Amino acid sequence: MRRLTCAAWLALGAACAPAAPAPPNFVVFFVDNLGHGDLGCTGSTLHRTPAIDRLAAEGTRFASFYVASGVCTPSRAALLTGCYPRRVDLQASGANLPVLRPVDRKGLHPDEVTIAEALKPAGYATGIFGKWHLGDQPPFLPTRQGFDEFFGIPYSDDMTRTATAPDLPLMRGETAIEAPADRDLLARRCTEEAVAFIGRHAARPFFLYLPHPMPGSTARPFASPAFRGRSRNGPYGDSVEELDWATGEILGALERHHVASNTLVVWTSDNGAVRRDPPQGSCAPYRGFGYDTSEGAMRVPCLVRWPGRVPAGRVCDEVCTTMDLLPTFAALAGAPLPKRPIDGHDLRALILGEAGARSPWDDEGFGYYRMEQLQAIRAGPWKLYLPLAAKYVSLNRKTAPAPLELYDVVRDAGEEREISAAHPDVVRRLTALAERIRGEIGDVDRPGRGQREAGRVEDPKPIAMEPEAGPREGQSGAPAPGRSEP
Numbered sequence: 001m002r003r004l005t006c007a008a009w010l011a012l013g014a015a016c017a018p019a020a021p022a023p024p025n026f027v028v029f030f031v032d033n034l035g036h037g038d039l040g041c042t043g044s045t046l047h048r049t050p051a052i053d054r055l056a057a058e059g060t061r062f063a064s065f066y067v068a069s070g071v072c073t074p075s076r077a078a079l080l081t082g083c084y085p086r087r088v089d090l091q092a093s094g095a096n097l098p099v100l101r102p103v104d105r106k107g108l109h110p111d112e113v114t115i116a117e118a119l120k121p122a123g124y125a126t127g128i129f130g131k132w133h134l135g136d137q138p139p140f141l142p143t144r145q146g147f148d149e150f151f152g153i154p155y156s157d158d159m160t161r162t163a164t165a166p167d168l169p170l171m172r173g174e175t176a177i178e179a180p181a182d183r184d185l186l187a188r189r190c191t192e193e194a195v196a197f198i199g200r201h202a203a204r205p206f207f208l209y210l211p212h213p214m215p216g217s218t219a220r221p222f223a224s225p226a227f228r229g230r231s232r233n234g235p236y237g238d239s240v241e242e243l244d245w246a247t248g249e250i251l252g253a254l255e256r257h258h259v260a261s262n263t264l265v266v267w268t269s270d271n272g273a274v275r276r277d278p279p280q281g282s283c284a285p286y287r288g289f290g291y292d293t294s295e296g297a298m299r300v301p302c303l304v305r306w307p308g309r310v311p312a313g314r315v316c317d318e319v320c321t322t323m324d325l326l327p328t329f330a331a332l333a334g335a336p337l338p339k340r341p342i343d344g345h346d347l348r349a350l351i352l353g354e355a356g357a358r359s360p361w362d363d364e365g366f367g368y369y370r371m372e373q374l375q376a377i378r379a380g381p382w383k384l385y386l387p388l389a390a391k392y393v394s395l396n397r398k399t400a401p402a403p404l405e406l407y408d409v410v411r412d413a414g415e416e417r418e419i420s421a422a423h424p425d426v427v428r429r430l431t432a433l434a435e436r437i438r439g440e441i442g443d444v445d446r447p448g449r450g451q452r453e454a455g456r457v458e459d460p461k462p463i464a465m466e467p468e469a470g471p472r473e474g475q476s477g478a479p480a481p482g483r484s485e486p
């Protein structure tokens with residue numbers, strides 16, 4: 001049908017409504033295993049991150065921002081679905097490991113609604129450039145979960161060839177175009193692809209998801225030759241500084257295409273930096289490292305910029321999580337929420353800096369899960385470690401008894417002063433909130449009312465390569481040394 005002009009509508013007796021504000025674009029950086037203290041704007045004196053720091057200066061830094069798991073797969077599932085990982089059954093792999101493995105029979109259920117799918121009805125173009133890690137079998141790929149375009153790797157950068165896993169594939173869409181992927185060039189190539197995506201879609205709303213695979217899961221992070229050896233913190237610092245370059249490239253592309261003022265940019269990490277000897281990444285000022293339920297593992301840097309809409313140069317200490325992105329984006333885009341229950345909240349009031357806005361998590365409590373076990377809860381400034389007779393203390397479910405502990409993680413960010421004896425009322429209240437979360441999401445000893453099944457395939461197959469145009473020039477192909485971890 002031909003579009004009616006205003007005059008035609010008036011002739012029909014309809015009022016000519018003022019133009020609704022254009023729905024914003026969304027850009028989400030979700031880097032891998034980068035700690036809270038690894039950026040200039042969060043206190044690093046080692047890494048040079050001027051482009052990322054610019055986001056903090058031109059936007060709001062969220063200082064109590066959480067991922068829903070200290071490891072990759074569940075953390076990514078939560079960001080994309082707005083759900084606790086255990087609600088969507090991605091708290092563990094098909095073999096009950098902490099993250100999905102290559103050729104895993106499990107993946108994000110095709111019926112789950114990702115941010116990309118939620119935004120589709122509002123006319124968004126959607127692209128993912130980076131690391132997926134929500135299932136490598138065809139029904140689980142990003143192209144089946146609302147993404148028009150995928151360029152990157154299907155799982156972690158340390159998941160190289162084994163007896164059962166193929167060479168790490170670099171994929172475009174559903175096709176492996178290179179194997180093994182040249183990991184040194186991942187940040188650069190994902191950025192180039194993302195910049196081209198912005199150019200192609202500048203005229204319509206878009207959702208650009210940038211889950212960069214770096215600093216990643218090996219003890220020697222990767223960087224392109226232009227960044228190798230340049231930082232003051234070895235390969236880890238080189239990769240962080242290349243991510244800063246990548247950020248600058250994206251911000252530049254938004255400006256070049258005149259969409260910066262209508263683009264909400266989020267910059268965060270999927271979990272804290274991993275413990276290394278000698279140390280590499282920093283989770284300062286928080287205690288602990290990636291992979292568990294410490295503040296260091298789950299409280300990550302988060303910068304949000306939307307010129308003229310999100311207050312500039314502000315720090316917000318209200319509890320926010322990656323699960324809140326889906327409902328917040330949907331509301332800003334005028335898209336309906338998924339029909340199935342989700343856990344995240346619409347945080348427009350907090351993000352847009354409305355006076356007196358408070359986190360809905362203060363009343364509800366935010367649960368810290370490690371695999372299927374609820375280990376701690378935060379509400380307001382309080383974090384309660386639940387007393388557990390058998391707390392998971394390693395990635396293979398080794399357990400140890402753990403006492404009840406209460407901290408004020410706003411005034412005592414490093415969790416040095418245990419204060420449960422002085423606040424029995426707070427302990428009671430948070431214990432009751434934990435019980436409510438267990439009822440819905442479950443715990444080691446019980447299912448939750450609200451849990452759904454992950455997707456599963458009977459006969460998973462390794463991703464086979466179909467080269468695009470032969471091997472790239474200058475590709476080394478030789479995997480660099482690295483310890484295998486989630």
Ligand SMILES: [Ca+2]
Nearest residue numbers: 033072270271
């Ligand atoms: Ca990770």
